[in-house]
Amino acid sequence: MKIAVARETRAGEMRVAMVPELVGKLTGLGYDVAVEPGAGLHALISDEEYAAAGAVLDDAALDGADAVVSVQPLATDQIRRLPAGAATISFLPTGQEREVVTALRDAGVTSFAMELVPRISRAQAMDALSSQALVSGYRCAVVAAGMLRRFFPLNMTAAGTVPPAQVVVLGAGVAGLQAIATAKRLGAVVKAYDVRAAAAEEIRSVGAQAIDLELDTLEGAGGYAREMTEERAALQMERLTPYVAAADALITTAAVPGRRAPLLVTRAMVEQMSPGSVVVDLAAESGGNVEGAVAGEVVRIGNAQVWGGANVPSQMPGPASRLYAQNIVNIVTLMTRAATDGPDGREAGAFAPDFDDEIVIGSCVTHDGAIRHEPTRVALEGEN
Template identity: 75%
Template sequence: MRIAVAKETRDGESRVAMVPELVEKLTGLGYDVLVEPGAGDGAEFFDDDYEAVGATVAADAVATADVVVSVAPLDPERVRELREGTTTISFLPVNQSHDLVADLRDGAVTSFAMELVPRISRAQSMDALSSQALVAGYRCAIVAAGMLRRFFPLNMTAAGTVQPAEVVVLGAGVAGLQAIATAKRLGAVVRAYDVRAAAAEEIRSMGAKSIDLELETLEGSGGYAREMTEDRAARQRELLTPYIAAADALITTAAVPGREAPMLVTREMVEQMKPGSVVVDLAAESGGNVEGSAPGEIVRIGHAQVWGGANVPAQMPVPASRLYAQNVVNLVTLMTATGEDVEPGQFAPDFEDEIVQGACVTHEGRILHKPTREAIDGPDPEPEPEPEPEPAPVAEVGAAAAGAAVTYDAPADPVEPAPAPMPTLMSDDPETAPLEPNEEPQSYLDEPEFEPEQEWAAETGADGPVPLAEEADEAPAPRMPPPPPPPHAAAPPAAEAVPELESEPEPAPVAAPEEEPEDATPEVASEAAPAEAPATESEPVAEPETVAVPEAQPEAEPEAEADAAPEADAAPVTEPQETAGAEEAEGDDSESEHTDPSPDAPAVPQQPDDSVSDPAQTELQLDLPLNPEADQS
């Protein structure tokens, strides 16, 4: 591919886009370099110099090239001569060149603007704005020193001491910092101000004094300052007036590419400067920082001379051309395809790259730079909202991923989960045994309510539900069914006897000597009471606590048996009599069992006080054969 170096046609432009010493870098990438005759004459680079390094000087270099590099953008006439698909690399002020951008779009020319290169670390070597601002900042300090009719540095001689010049710099960007450094090297006392917070430290690093106006900072994007309001600008001008009035030279460098320069100094502020003062306005071409300045002219305001800059980097074309050419080479290198299978010299910009995408203005008949596109073609139409996709069924998605045909049926109504089954007690009863793996559990809601007769049958071994007493750690003796309460009074619960049992520190063995048959437990006596006792006498059993513990009443009266007998008459059963018969054989040895218990004899459980509260264990103590004589009867 061929890269052409165009000759600059803009008035006052003396720079060139490529210098002979960098041509070898392009040829080393595989490009053929063509140079228009006289392209480098303004920067003192002649045609022989280009030919000596391998470039070709040709009059039709631009018309036959694939890539055209220049400093200023090509004229519209030359743009129309370009072949379709040609690429141009140059400065391109898109806000002031709408007609030229339209011509580039209509000619299907791919154009890159050097001032649109993103200001990121990876693109610093391609930042042409910074490289040219460096030249302009130096030039401003030199112009101020040349126009000022006094010394910049301090001079101490035998004839006396000459005080240094006072220089104020507004704007501490690349150009402003270079102006500060140059003025400081020349010996002047320099003060500077910038609206960005980070600039104060940079100013001090150059040896100057930072002016602090105690105003809010204005940080913008890309390292530039944010646009200020009119009130903020008026207050800033008011606070800067005394500094400017005391200065011998004022240099203003505040500018933002593509926008009008802010007005920092009014005419009234310049009129307060000392006679012979100098004002250098670097931003005169974009509106000027000083009121009344004109680009390329020297204007007198009050006692000061105001110099308006116009294409200041071109006033030093040799260093400016070298720096700009290096920026171009770095950008071309970025857009050159590399790899083992790629032929040398393949210009292939990657439009997904941040730098390439940011610097591109037109490509393949379209304007890619959005602000320029909206300024020329109008705002972009709002995209139509995309319809929300219907959620695909899970089965369909899985089948589609497998490459199979999908059929989808509407889901049925959700089925409420069945209630969890109640935990089953461990028991030998087949009806209450744990469920088999394939056995369907029965909900506790479907279980029938058991009558006292059914519960008693289960306790005696008959078919029926598991007795609740099996929940305890030790299996208790069969329980007596609770007697039905009388119609006119409610029977007290068996647990009411617990408080008195808890009062005993250690329950003693419940034993009754044979010679004292009257010391019998009322509940056991009630089991042997005659069945024909009248049921109406069951009311006195309303105070079981008076007879629940034998230790509380060791000398119980015989009437206690008669008082407690109606309790058993209320619900006669047959099993206690069978049990009594089995216990009769043990009646003779009851005294020895309780006085000297053996491992084989049933012993009364000894529990601490806090365990007496279990009703099942209380019944266990009261159901033991404590009265052998009553059992024999």
């Protein structure tokens, strides 16, 4: 059976779904691996590296593929090249990709969305949201340090002492904790806040001070926070205001897949920050934690520069691709059944997802000409 690695076509996407060092994991399962030429170009991976790892470079890699792996969803013209019964594995934000979902259903293609992988212990090695959030969190801290026109660390010299930067991080999920840890490694004084009860201990574990606003915690399903009332949101903003005003750099990372990012910081709060301060909003693409933040742009609010994140993991395509490719290998391994020996004597892998497995069914969007992801099916039926 053949697994194809697609060359990404979405503007600004620099990652690739498979890296040469992991091709052997797929061939070891019995697959032939075909890679579209140039697939790794933006991640600084040459075609020659794929060939040396055992992959075949082929402009027609998608044609006749049993499974296609990519970062972004395939385009509709790519989907039409797949035979009925083929599978795709990629990120697939169904709320924004209704046309793609419809095309996958109508083509009889089975599709799996990496962001729908259940957040259970057994699926941790397949959790691409977490692996990419790790990259995003690191990148956020580096961006903040680069934009801030002062040192992050304390410096004591014969010419005097330069105090450390004061950094505040809102949201202490995977991205937030990585931002905290990176800012601490760079020498800043870091304070952080999250609405979940368990977050305070996690914040302290990476060396930051946990901000206590003396508010009820908001534990939600799957490790995410649940939505708060307008009254609680207003009180939270009021109590966060002095922390924001005192920060040299503010980093916000609060987001839940498939929902609008919560508004945590108003324009008025940012306007209280001192001249030269920096705001980095990782959630700008999904509505933003900071009022006025624009995805992919730097805007000025008061005295602060506000950087809106846009496809942040893709800004570090090498490590992001390596982590994502490992997630792909792990989920493909789960969906592979050993078959009879292939023509070359090696065991041939059969891509045969077990739809009784909670990871498989949880991440499935389309299968056998139908939409299997219930919220997406209901949403599409409501539009028709």
